Amino acid sequence: MEIIQIVGFGLIATVLILVVKEQKxxxxxxxxTFAGLVIFLFLLGKIEAIIAVLEELANRTGIPSIYLKTILKIIGIAYIAEFGAQIVRDAGQESIASRIEFAGKVLILVMAVPIISVVVDTVIGLLPAGG
Known part of the structure; x- marks a missing residue:
């Protein structure tokens, strides 16, 4: 069970951090930060497997790959922004962490605009012609 390994590693890292924090x-x-990166790298294989499954589903359903790639980029931005903000929070810089989160939200919105446009165009196409 991988979660036991992750939690065990996290607990060991936490104890080490608490011991070292007073002196250094x-x-x-x-x-x-290193512990967070190790956990992220541990999960990288799982993330790759999820992406492969989603790509396969998109191919089977005929969804254009550009939409899947955009959604994956949006998810990536959200995770990276959260990860970065938490590291900065750990360093005691709440205001910078908030700015990182804000930047992530803006970038997500920028990435979502093409998908939103397609959805709006589709809905407009479904509406009966007025007259």
């Missing part, structure tokens, strides 16, 4: 706060921060 900067080292504790670097250790926390």
């Amino acid at each position: 706060p900067m080292f504790a921060f670097l250790l926390a």
Whole structure:
């Protein structure tokens, strides 16, 4: 069970961070960042598998790949922004973390505009012609 490994690693990292934090706060921060990256890298294979399944589903249903790629980019932006904001929060910089989250939201909106346009065009196409 991978979750047991992840939680175990997280608990060990937390204990180390708490022990080191009193003497070397900067080292504790670097250790926390490193632990977060290790957990992310551990999950990378799972993320790749999910992407492969979604691509296969999109191919079978005939959904253009550009839409799937855009949605995956949006999800990626959300995760990266959250991850970055949490690291910055761990360093005690709440205002910068908030700006990272805001930037992520703006970039998500920018990426979503083409999909929103297609949805609106589709809905307009379904409406009966006025007259």
